[in-house]
Amino acid sequence: MSDTAINGVTLEEPAIDATPRASLRNVLAALLEDRLAMLGCVLVILTAIAAIGAPWIAPQNPYDLGSLDILDGGLAPGSQSMSGRTYWLGTDEQGRDMLSAILYGLRVSLTVAGLATLIALAIGMAAGISAAYFGRFVDTIIMRIVDLQLGFPSILIALILLAVLGRGVDKVIIALVLAQWAYYARVVRGSALVENQKDYVAAARCLALSNTRIMARHLLPNCLSPLIVVATVQIAHAISLEATLSFLGVGVPITEPSLGLLIANGYDYLLSGRYWVAVFPGVALLLIIVGVNLVGDRLRDILNPRLAR
Amino acid sequence: MTSPLLQVEDLCTHFFTRAGVAKAVDGVSFSLARGEILGLVGESGSGKSVTGFSILGLVDPPGRIVTGRVLFDGRDLASLDDEKLRAIRGKRIAMIFQDPMMTLNPVLRIDTQMVEAVLAHSSVSRQAALERCRQVLSMVGIPAPDERLASYPHHFSGGMRQRVAIAIALLHEPDLIIADEPTTALDVTIQAQILAEVQKLAAQTGTALIWISHDLAVVSALADRIAVMYAGRIVEQARAADVIEAPLHPYTRGLIDSVPSRNRRGSPLRQITGMAPSILNLPKGCAFRLRCPRADSVCLEAPSEVEHRPSQWARCFHSHLADARADVLA
Amino acid sequence: MTAIMDIAGVSKRFVHELDTAERIARALGARVEERTVHAVEAVDLTIASGEVLGLVGESGCGKSTLGRMVAGLLTPSEGAIRFRGADIAKLTGKAARESALKVQMIFQDPMSSLNPRLRVGTIVGEAPVVHSIVTRAERDGYVAEMLSHVGLDPEMLRRYPHQFSGGQRQRIGIARALAVKPEFLVCDEAVAALDVSIQAQVLNLFMRLRETFDLTYLFISHDLGVVEHISDRIAVMYLGRIVEEGPTEAIFAAANHPYTQALLAERPVIAPGKRQFSTIRGEIPSPLKPPPGCHFHPRCPHAFARCRTERPALREIAPGRLSACHLNEAS
Numbered sequence: 026m027s028d029t030a031i032n033g034v035t036l037e038e039p040a041i042d043a044t045p046r047a048s049l050r051n052v053l054a055a056l057l058e059d060r061l062a063m064l065g066c067v068l069v070i071l072t073a074i075a076a077i078g079a080p081w082i083a084p085q086n087p088y089d090l091g092s093l094d095i096l097d098g099g100l101a102p103g104s105q106s107m108s109g110r111t112y113w114l115g116t117d118e119q120g121r122d123m124l125s126a127i128l129y130g131l132r133v134s135l136t137v138a139g140l141a142t143l144i145a146l147a148i149g150m151a152a153g154i155s156a157a158y159f160g161r162f163v164d165t166i167i168m169r170i171v172d173l174q175l176g177f178p179s180i181l182i183a184l185i186l187l188a189v190l191g192r193g194v195d196k197v198i199i200a201l202v203l204a205q206w207a208y209y210a211r212v213v214r215g216s217a218l219v220e221n222q223k224d225y226v227a228a229a230r231c232l233a234l235s236n237t238r239i240m241a242r243h244l245l246p247n248c249l250s251p252l253i254v255v256a257t258v259q260i261a262h263a264i265s266l267e268a269t270l271s272f273l274g275v276g277v278p279i280t281e282p283s284l285g286l287l288i289a290n291g292y293d294y295l296l297s298g299r300y301w302v303a304v305f306p307g308v309a310l311l312l313i314i315v316g317v318n319l320v321g322d323r324l325r326d327i328l329n330p331r332l333a334r
Numbered sequence: 335m336t337s338p339l340l341q342v343e344d345l346c347t348h349f350f351t352r353a354g355v356a357k358a359v360d361g362v363s364f365s366l367a368r369g370e371i372l373g374l375v376g377e378s379g380s381g382k383s384v385t386g387f388s389i390l391g392l393v394d395p396p397g398r399i400v401t402g403r404v405l406f407d408g409r410d411l412a413s414l415d416d417e418k419l420r421a422i423r424g425k426r427i428a429m430i431f432q433d434p435m436m437t438l439n440p441v442l443r444i445d446t447q448m449v450e451a452v453l454a455h456s457s458v459s460r461q462a463a464l465e466r467c468r469q470v471l472s473m474v475g476i477p478a479p480d481e482r483l484a485s486y487p488h489h490f491s492g493g494m495r496q497r498v499a500i501a502i503a504l505l506h507e508p509d510l511i512i513a514d515e516p517t518t519a520l521d522v523t524i525q526a527q528i529l530a531e532v533q534k535l536a537a538q539t540g541t542a543l544i545w546i547s548h549d550l551a552v553v554s555a556l557a558d559r560i561a562v563m564y565a566g567r568i569v570e571q572a573r574a575a576d577v578i579e580a581p582l583h584p585y586t587r588g589l590i591d592s593v594p595s596r597n598r599r600g601s602p603l604r605q606i607t608g609m610a611p612s613i614l615n616l617p618k619g620c621a622f623r624l625r626c627p628r629a630d631s632v633c634l635e636a637p638s639e640v641e642h643r644p645s646q647w648a649r650c651f652h653s654h655l656a657d658a659r660a661d662v663l664a
Numbered sequence: 665m666t667a668i669m670d671i672a673g674v675s676k677r678f679v680h681e682l683d684t685a686e687r688i689a690r691a692l693g694a695r696v697e698e699r700t701v702h703a704v705e706a707v708d709l710t711i712a713s714g715e716v717l718g719l720v721g722e723s724g725c726g727k728s729t730l731g732r733m734v735a736g737l738l739t740p741s742e743g744a745i746r747f748r749g750a751d752i753a754k755l756t757g758k759a760a761r762e763s764a765l766k767v768q769m770i771f772q773d774p775m776s777s778l779n780p781r782l783r784v785g786t787i788v789g790e791a792p793v794v795h796s797i798v799t800r801a802e803r804d805g806y807v808a809e810m811l812s813h814v815g816l817d818p819e820m821l822r823r824y825p826h827q828f829s830g831g832q833r834q835r836i837g838i839a840r841a842l843a844v845k846p847e848f849l850v851c852d853e854a855v856a857a858l859d860v861s862i863q864a865q866v867l868n869l870f871m872r873l874r875e876t877f878d879l880t881y882l883f884i885s886h887d888l889g890v891v892e893h894i895s896d897r898i899a900v901m902y903l904g905r906i907v908e909e910g911p912t913e914a915i916f917a918a919a920n921h922p923y924t925q926a927l928l929a930e931r932p933v934i935a936p937g938k939r940q941f942s943t944i945r946g947e948i949p950s951p952l953k954p955p956p957g958c959h960f961h962p963r964c965p966h967a968f969a970r971c972r973t974e975r976p977a978l979r980e981i982a983p984g985r986l987s988a989c990h991l992n993e994a995s
Contacts, residue, residue: 223776223777224771224772224773224776224777225776225777225778225779225780227732227737227769227771228769228771228777228778228837228840229779230736230737231735231736231737231764231767231768231769231841232764232765232768232790232791232840232844233760233761233764233765233791233795234790234791234794235794238794242782242790243779243782246779246781246782247779247780247781377859377860377861377862378830378859491947491948493947494947521722521723521886521948522722522886522888522927522930522931523722523926523927523930523948524722524947524948525930525932526930526931526932526941527941527945529932529941530940530941533938533940533941548859548860549932550860550934551931551932551933551934552932554932554934554935554936555932555935555938555939555941556938557938558938574936574937574938575936575937576936578934578935578936579936588861589860589861590934592860592861592863592864593860593864593889593934594864594867594889594890594892594893594894595889595892595893595933595934596934597893599892599893599912599913600871600893602868602871602872603864603867603868603893604864605861605864605865605868606861606864609829609831609832609862610859610861
């Protein structure tokens with residue numbers, strides 16, 4: 026009931042802002058207390074910097090065919106190029122520097138996954154809150170669609186959609202959005218159902234505020250906690266889903282390769298000794314997913330009001 | 335004069351939270367004779383529940399007993415380790431909580447739970463245990479106990495569940511029962527039933543009782559002695575009749591005066607101004623000073639408990655001003 | 665005295681409908697029934713302008729449900745609630761909105777009745793701005809005025825609810841209701857969750873506001889002491905029905921209905937000396953399966969044959985006093 030409940034005994038703290046709230050500052054502080062979560066944070070931040078700063082950090086632009094030298098193709102990690110540049114992670118068949126390719130690939134992976142998650146989040150929130158607020162018929166319809174969709178594995182949905190829509194980054198984003206929104210809708214609906222029962226929502230109805238206003242200004246901000254946790258973990262899922270799709274050849278086009286596509290490209294050479302073409306993008310993928318998951322795990326523990334902190 | 339059953343000496347239980355040290359219980363002392371009923375009265379934040387928990391060692395981190403002794407039949411409970419405490423809990427000291435679902439496991443049948451409680455402290459046959467269960471259930475006024483034993487908690491109403499919780503407390507004929515607001519969540523008529531049972535039982539079994547409540551009315555009807563708590567300390571302690579008829583401490587006085595039934599109908603209620611201080615940030619000296627109509631510069635020193643009249647103790651420098659009344663707000 | 669609120673024959677049933685599996689079971693012959701909770705049953709009540717009507721009862725009696733119907737949060741299954749002569753369920757558009765604003769509610773739980781994510785200024789000021797009672801520029805000044813009416817420091821409007829105590833949050837809730845200029849307040853156990861000393865402050869506030877703003881109250885409470893103090897008239901509910909109604913002093917002096925008598929006899933009062941509690945037996949029945957005839961007959965010390973079969977009507981036993989008990993017709 027009250028903010029600090031210990032032993033089921035509420036300690037009333039009147040008039041003084043003494044209770045630890047889930048404010049951004051407190052959350053970040055609690056996040057960094059745990060070493061694993063801090064590691065996760067570091068990984069995420071590093072990859073974000075790498076992805077954003079790719080054009081400036083990368084030694085080479087891997088899409089600029091003019092800058093590639095076929096004679097540099099297939100070099101092992103750490104080898105020197107003709108012009109004295111070190112290929113820290115080796116090169117692929119066309120002489121593309123793997124490090125640069127990974128940096129640019131991260132960019133595509135993160136952008137696609139990030140955008141898809143945001144859009145899916147928006148759609149899912151709207152659907153979930155409407156279902157919870159209006160109840161009855163609206164709830165039934167929305168939730169049956171959600172159930173139907175969640176019955177299929179997301180990879181299957183994405184594959185079907187891409188088969189219909191064709192290739193392209195935007196198509197991939199659409200496919201990811203449609204594969205993911207249902208999960209957010211369900212999570213939000215659960216939260217919103219609980220919040221809907223609370224008196225402040227009844228008070229808002231008593232004050233003759235419009236339904237839209239109540240849903241957007243009263244329900245939505247109070248349903249965000251579990252959603253943030255889910256979204257964080259779902260980004261990782263989106264990244265891996267996109268990588269899978271690209272690996273299977275139905276994802277992003279070759280002109281803008283993501284990590285998945287890079288792995289696919291290098292897959293053939295895995296057993297012939299040129300492991301670096303597939304392994305390093307794979308490791309990068311692994312690191313980003315693990316990082317996001319670590320942060321998400323810890324966030325879930327922090328934002329869960331039942332767990333004693 | 336026989337030695338008291340329970341003697342709490344200068345008990346301090348503090349909670350070490352991120353926001354600071356919350357001094358939930360700050361120097362509480364009282365004693366309880368065998369068979370006596372003590373009412374521990376206070377509002378939220380007064381520390382009454384934490385006192386009850388501290389006696390049984392049920393305070394979890396970040397809280398712990400900082401100093402003080404809890405002498406039960408001569409042994410200091412605060413210094414015992416978990417094993418020895420466990421032997422006492424449920425057997426010689428039992429506890430009843432505000433929410434009966436804190437005692438009852440929702441997924442187990444009543445007989446399973448009660449037999450488990452019996453066997454925890456005595457090794458008897460299951461049949462004997464069941465017989466004891468039937469016995470205590472009829473003691474708390476539950477007719478046809480066999481049917482109840484076969485049910486689950488969710489089949490019962492709140493009042494019934496609380497009766498079962500009281501029955502469980504009685505299983506081992508404890509010397510002391512600590513009851514933490516057991517009837518607060520119940521309706522008036524059900525509360526009356528439970529109180530009637532408790533009165534009868536206390537008289538029958540001679541069990542001592544600490545009744546923790548915010549409701550002075552219930553406590554005044556039930557208790558032999560009353561201790562009033564405010565901001566972690568006992569501010570008044572006396573026989574129940576004395577506390578009600580001639581309270582010494584301004585807080586007690588204000589509390590009694592602010593109850594609607596003690597005011598003239600329709601006129602503004604006499605009220606205590608202000609709010610209880612946060613236990614994270616207690617004012618210097620007397621914790622009630624900022625709300626007290628009798629306060630002056632002397633109150634910047636923390637008052638200690640003084641026996642102003644025989645067996646009537648109050649923590650106030652101005653207790654002799656017996657006629658001063660709490661503020662009236664127009 | 666004009667009747668500002670007229671509750672006529674209002675009932676509310678909550679039906680737990682059968683899901684598909686249960687429907688199939690019923691079609692196959694299983695005896696599966698829809699579960700209906702008769703929360704409120706044929707309640708007639710009028711509240712005059714400026715008066716405080718206390719609604720008393722224990723859990724399951726339907727008083728909260730009735731309060732929510734009056735505030736417009738639930739629609740009655742039967743009957744009509746008329747505010748200033750207009751049936752609130754039938755109003756639409758602008759008239760509906762204006763009527764809704766005139767009837768406001770104060771809630772029981774101060775912890776959940778304020779949106780934790782909004783500042784106090786927004787909580788109190790949102791509705792007045794949306795409904796054009798004040799402009800956005802005037803909002804803060806208006807909120808400050810409301811806060812001072814309820815005894816809070818106007819500087820507080822920048823704070824969040826969790827920075828306040830229970831009593832203060834109740835005051836904020838009251839300020840929120842006052843900000844839309846209501847004429848009628850439904851107080852649903854508004855002081856039940858507060859400490860005794862804070863309760864006195866808030867009750868005094870209610871009484872003061874009634875004078876200042878010329879308000880009418882429906883004061884719902886299970887606490888007889890509180891109701892006795894603040895109400896002009898009281899109505900006692902048991903399991904969805906009104907069993908007794910009349911001026912407060914008359915009822916507290918000499919209650920007519922056995923249930924009211926039991927309530928009055930059993931409530932603890934602060935008095936020196938231990939007292940024997942004598943009680944009425946039995947549990948409060950579940951509203952899913954109320955006893956036939958008079959709902960109270962299983963627990964009534966005076967029940968006779970007629971009580972088991974026939975529901976007693978709410979009859980006038982003295983001017984302004986109503987009671988629903990067959991015993992009144994014995995003479």
